[in-house]
Amino acid sequence: MKRLALILLLTTGLLSGCGFHLRGTVVLPDSIRTVSISSPDGKLKNILTDRLESSKVTVVNSPTSDSAVIKITRANFSREVKTIDERGKSTGYVLIFKVSYQVLDSRGKELIKPSVASARRDYNFSQSQLLSATREEGLLRDEMRGDAAQGILSKMSRIR
DSSP: OHHHHHHHHHHHHHHHHHHHOTOOOOOTTTTOOOEEEEESSSSHHHHHHEOOOOOOOTESSSSHHHHHHHHHHHHHHEEEEEEEESSOOOEEEEEEEEEEEEEEEEOOOOOEEEEEEEEEEEEEGGGGGHHHHHHHHHHHHHHHHHHHHHHHHHHHHTOO
């Protein structure tokens, strides 16, 4: 029993020592304790808010004298045909999500210069299963928003 506890303790120490964190959580610099988010994509803003708050960062509706600002200037989905069948109908797509953003400190100084976070997903499409394909695309879009949010927060964690 003591051996198991020791192994668990050592494993935990090694993982935390190497910077491992659960997906969705982020460790931001101490200078970023309050954040305001400006985004044309409400779902992306909600994901960023949830992840920041789970990381003990206060999210405010409007910039304050001590808040950093995540400024999302563009968040667009596009879809490209990946495969077609013998009749020339689309049977597979690549879904692409690109987010243009920058991060500013409370004085307006750039902490992260204008950047792009992106995510891609492939999915198959069947005209006979239109409803399930539509649902699948919606789920993929939500997942891609999460990936883009994680990319933004990961870059923020490297601010010095």
